[in-house]
Amino acid sequence: MAKPQIYDVLHREHEEVSELFHQLEEAKGAEALELFARLKQKLVPHARAEEAVVYPRFLEEQNAADITREGIEEHKQVDNLIAELDAMTPDNDGVWKAKVKVLADMVGHHVDEEEGEMFPLAKQVVSDREAEQLAEDYARERDSFIEDIRADQRDAAE
Numbered sequence: 001m002a003k004p005q006i007y008d009v010l011h012r013e014h015e016e017v018s019e020l021f022h023q024l025e026e027a028k029g030a031e032a033l034e035l036f037a038r039l040k041q042k043l044v045p046h047a048r049a050e051e052a053v054v055y056p057r058f059l060e061e062q063n064a065a066d067i068t069r070e071g072i073e074e075h076k077q078v079d080n081l082i083a084e085l086d087a088m089t090p091d092n093d094g095v096w097k098a099k100v101k102v103l104a105d106m107v108g109h110h111v112d113e114e115e116g117e118m119f120p121l122a123k124q125v126v127s128d129r130e131a132e133q134l135a136e137d138y139a140r141e142r143d144s145f146i147e148d149i150r151a152d153q154r155d156a157a158e
């Protein structure tokens, strides 16, 4: 069986994030907070590992550099919105939910650009072998970010 390429790994995680956003749309109160926490655990290490491993490789290629730079800026907007949501709790006035909706739209747009523009451009220049190696490097980086977050949470809990 062929090894997974980076595009397959990222696509699977995009689907998981999209599913969590769907569940979050229906959720309220403590359940919404719990789903938001799970969403961040998926989304943040995904974005950091894309930036650390995948985007630097795509930036080397003239055809993919512009859309990748755009992706980096979109990650920053997503981070800002997550920080705003972290500073609030789900409430009755609906602002928290409205921000979650904007975040879902922003992430949806970003994923469409990655899968619809960035990955097809990268595929023109990145070899299959290299795309398999990127998948391995990405997974290692993502898991190490997840480990860092857990260690921070342990420290904070002490």
Ligand SMILES: [Fe+2]
Pocket (backbone or CB within 6 Å): 010, 014, 046, 050, 111, 114
């Ligand atoms: Fe992504």
Ligand SMILES: [Fe+2]
Pocket (backbone or CB within 6 Å): 047, 050, 071, 075, 110, 114
């Ligand atoms: Fe991304």
